[in-house]
Amino acid sequence: MTHESPVTIRLKQSSEQTVGVIKRVFGLMPARFIVNVIDALDLEANPRNSRLGSVTDAIEASIANDDLNQGQKLFPFKTKGILLATSQYEQLDRGRYSLIFDDRSIEGVLDGGHNMLAIGLYILNQAEIAAGKTTPRKRDVNLWADFKRVWKEARQDIDSYLQRIASDEGRAELEQDGIGTLNFLIPTEMLIPADQNDAECLETFRSSLLEICDARNNNAQLTAGTKGNKEGLFDAFRSLFEEKEPEFARNISWKTNDGGTIESRNLIALAWIPLSLTTWVKGEDAVVDPPKATAIYSGKGQCLDKYLTLMRDPRISTANTNGTEKELHDQQVLSALKVAVDIPRAFDLIYQSFPKYYNRPGGSYGKISAVKSMQHKSGEYTTPFFGLDSEQPVPDGFIYPLVYGLRACMEYDSDKNEVRWRVNPYKFVQSKDFAKAAEDYCGVIRQSEYDPQKVGKGKFSYSSAETFVKVAMYHYHE
Structure with missing residues (x-):
């Protein structure tokens, strides 16, 4: 039984495609509905954390052109929008869907994190302007986590803004003051199971999401470390740090743009000092040759690649109950990682x-x-x-x-x-x-x-x- 609250979205001009166990729904989401998505989700399912920069600036400019101008609406043709995935949903009337994102590690925003950040920041800025307040300074909102914190603090202003948009009089007043009224559409793609009541269909659907997410993000030159993190191959190492050095653990960067100051690949390189003593890197059971000693200094990428090869071996790690991430079960490797934490x-x-x-x-x-x-x-x-x-x-x-x-x-x-x-x-x-x-x-x-x-x-x-x-x-x- 789920403990997550449903998120309602609406898609205009939607169409469906079904291939095997996956149904894909295309549509255009009215911008106000993304507020529900931002409220409910972070970017756990997305392998990268979004960061403000030239990309998000360009997206915001495109949104403003659609929202503040009465001319042709081009934003849906300038962006891929966002990709959502969930294994639990209910199709309602008037193009609405009720979504439950139960396993946040694989369900949620699979692609389009920068669009989410740019759209969310645009809505936040318009709400604060409507409330007569200053907009957040960009130096204070750099990563998604920064934005989400400010978003929560301004949630009352956002509610007031949405209420004004919902009335003809309020919307007219905002437009007269040059404030956006969320008059734009967001291209939205949604992946759902073809039959959510079929256990086998659900299992296959969930196990496919990681591969889909990986492929969708390849164009962004996803790093090996970020992919490894997405597969759960750092989870045991991360947990050991959190248990023994909790404050230090909060500073470790396990995926791109997550704000950590300590690169995980440096820790992985050092971990090969004890990992090189395991039977998995020598003898008949060898999974991979250990990196050369010099690699912990000058070949950290090689150390990471070999770590991922080791951890992906089915004798070391096996898929979790959902089949989406791998869990370390080999006690010898776990013992080496315990040493590495020191x-x-x-x-x-x-x-x-x-x-x-x-x-x-x-x-x-x-x-x-x-x-x-x-x-x-x-x-x-x-x-x-x-x-x-x-x-x-x-x-x-x-x-x-x-x-x-x-x-x-x-x-x-x-x-x-x-x-x-x-x-x-x-x-x-x-x-x-x-x-x-x-x-x-x-x-x-x-x-x-x-x-x-x-x-x-x-x-x-x-x-x-x-x-x-x-x-x-x-x-x-x-």
Whole structure:
């Protein structure tokens, strides 16, 4: 039994096509009905989050031409409009449909997110002008999430605006003041099951939506990471971060334009440090060859592709009950991801102390050209993941091999079929034993002519770091 409220829309001049288990309805939606859609939906089903820019500006200009001018209405011919999908609906009279979007991960707005944002912002602006208020500043409304927040805050003004439009007198007053009255039509395509009472039809319909959504968004050069997120291949990793580091988790960007400051592909690259210890990347059961150690620094795209290949294997992940997303069920991979969740904080702790590691044997870290080029007048620096205070900036190429060296602190337990830390990583990276390993590793920087690119892309840097950490592990006692 659903807990979602129905959304009513109306389509003019509609027509239908049915192919297999999918019925497609084409029509023109009067603009006022999209208010219901915006109220009810976010863009969960759309693989990208919409962002304001030149595209949305052009859409708004086209809307204004139709709404404010009495001439020919061209907006329906300038845009594909929006694509909706739902497995539960009721066809009403006068071209109206009652829609229930129960599984928001696959049902809702599959395509046309930028149109939704532009149309919604136009309606919001007209409502605020009608209320005698200032329109939202674009710097405050950049992403869909920003818009939706402002939309909710202005919902009373939007209701008043719609009420005025509904009366001849109110509409005439708005037009006289040069305010739009939503006198335009939105091309709308709706995908629904051919027979919503047939369980097999419903299952096939739902399982098809992800593929349709993916294909519709290919023209937008959808990134591999965004597609992987849509398939649910990051869900387990995301949940582990949310459980252990909830504040940090809110800053991770899992799909295009979702506002996060931490790119998920950086975390995926680091995750290969423990994932490389699983049996799924070596031996008879190998699903994929692990990326080279240097790839965690200079081949993050390769790390992501191999992660997706691993996670798509049916022995690792299987389709959920709706058949639309994959769920991780392999405990060995899950254990490796649990280890990976600890790496960003360990990375930042190493970052903070890195200049001290270099200087301890008599070095002059601040005089390295690559470091000097990163310095600025404020003299304030923070670590890349958790934003911890740091005395000096650290080039990525210098630190990634040393972080990779933490692989020596991990092990695969064949009895329990899991990857785990051999020691507490946070205590270890703050120990004198690790400090000695880091000092020894810094010799690689000198041998590489202080060039972060040579260090970060050099195979020797990674093997040396792992060897030094192994020695530190031999002496370390918690």
